[in-house]
Amino acid sequence: MEPIVEKDLLQKLKSNFGYDSFRLEQQKIIENVLAKKDTLVIMPTGGGKSICFQLPALFFEGITLVISPLIALMKDQVDSLKANGISATYFNSSQTEEEQQHVFDVIVNKEVRLVYVAPESLQLLQNILHQNYISCIAIDEAHCISSWGHDFRPSYKQLAFLKKSLPDVPVIALTATADKATQEDILEQLAIPNATRFISSFNRENIALEVRPANDRVQQITKFINRRPNESGIIYCLSRKATEQLAAKLSQSGIDARPYHAGLSFEERAETQESFIKDDVQIICATIAFGMGIDKSNVRWIIHYNMPKNIEGYYQEIGRAGRDGLPSHALLFHSYADVIQLRQFIANTANQEVQEAKLERMKQFSEATVCRRKILLSYFGELIEENCGNCDVCKNPPQFFDGTVIAQKALSAIYRLQGKEAMGTVIDVLRGAQNAAILDKNYQLLKTYGVGKEISWRDWQHYLIQLVNQGFCQIAFHLNNTLQLTEFSEKVLFNGEKVELTTPIEISKESPKQEKV
Ligand code: ADP
Ligand code: ZN
Secondary structure, three states, rough: OOOOOOHHHHHHHHHOOOOOOOOHHHHHHHHHHHHHOOEEEEOOOOOHHHHHHHHOOOOOEHHHHEEEHHHEEEEEEEEEHHHOOOEEEEOOOOHHHHHHHHHHHHHHOOOOOEEOOOHHHHHHHHOOOOOOOOOEEEOOOOHHHOOOOOOOOOHHHHHHHHHHOOOOEEEEEEEEEHHHHHHHHHHHHHHOOOEEEEEEOOOOOOEEEEEEEEEHHHHHHHHHHHHHOOOOOEEEOHHHHHHHHHHHHHHOOOOOEEEEOOOOHHHHHHHHHHHHOOOOOOOOEEEOOOOOOOOOEEEEEEEOOOOOOOOHHHHHHOOOOOOOOOOEEEEEEEEEEHHHHHHHHHHHOOOHHHHHHHHHHHHHHHHHOOOOHHHHHHHHOOOOOOOOOEEEHOOOOOEEOOOOOHHHHHHHHHHHHOOOHHHHHHHHHHHHHHOOOOOOOOOOHOOOOOOOOOOOEEEEEEEHHHHHHHEEEEEEEHHHEEEEEOOHHHHHHOOOOOOOEOOOOOOOOOOOOOOOO
């Protein structure tokens, strides 16, 4: 094979996809794949992940196998490749045996560039999983392999064998949402520990972030929408019933809104989706089933009627707004009733602890008194120094005081505990608690033991959450929720960096008004 140079890549980008330049890190990613190196791509939805494996596929000798969980979208994906002059096909359980046999032949004869496969159908392809035929393996929605991820699918577990049976074939794993723990897990599970990582920025500056208490939601939403005539938006609700009730209520106040959930017939869903894309319907009240794979660039706002169960989900959902880069708005209603309900959903399910920790983080995001974008980004392992200026906290900041000494105490306690303890024990150490957990481990001998006696337990919790939210320390979900230092901690501990904290607010005794929806 002739060495492939930039000119060749740009030429294919133009001739097959019609684009003049690469976006973000696309080119580097493509070069890495073409160099047959394993690759991990974390790129926000709409960032342009597909080209990262579709373009290399045009240069490889053999086939690029694309593992994708979205059977419903496979045909569309293949059709749009064909429309771009790229030969492709798919293989899944919806096909007849004959059709499947045809795909075998096509692969063996290398008659197509790309083959999309559902993970559960992969074993049927086992006989032809051979490096003579397969040149590259792309794993889309790679977070599905991890039980730390927010959308774990058992069928993805089988993918671990791919690297073992095809050790010389490069694997490119792609996802839009993977927190740090999930990223580690993906590499481990896929047996590609040395994969080059490309983590694009998660920062979507054009989306204004706002959180409000969930009081009189319908009224608030009606006002919100009336202030934005002719704008498209999606309102996410927790249940099917809620989507219908809310759509009905909005319609009563003259707002044309349609429900969308997995309980509706295929035709109804397709029709609603189509009308939304064409701007015939501007507002959809949906469960999270809505939005996957929808390519609509002018969604102007997203409302979360209910709290999402984790930050990955929240980020993914708000990411459906403003793909055209124009100013957009994400409004989240925060209610303790939702937190309680979500906790009940999680109870007794697989991975309960991970899910609880993630929900807790979502709750902390909602309660935040520091720049919300900082929290969001730090969750995905991205640290920003400046406040964003485009979230409700930045626009309407709470009162801050110099919390440097408090931060120093907290961080040095975490340092002395070597990142081995979760928040509760860190607070116990700071407050000089005398319980068995402390005394058993001789924590009373630590230098920081009791240095924070004068601060109440609850206030410490408030401060520590703020420190996490500002990136000065982090919660390692994959290591029993232990509190750990970050690269920012040093600045506070050794370089005298000033830390601003907010005074703890009295917890509101007012529970949100009970609503019918
Ligand atoms: P993702 O899979 O990351 O959500 P896609 O691969 O579907 O994103 O790409 C999102 C959109 O961006 C698509 O419409 C795609 O054609 C477009 N796109 C991708 N790369 C480029 C590029 N280099 N220049 C312009 N548009 C691009
Ligand atoms: Zn901000």
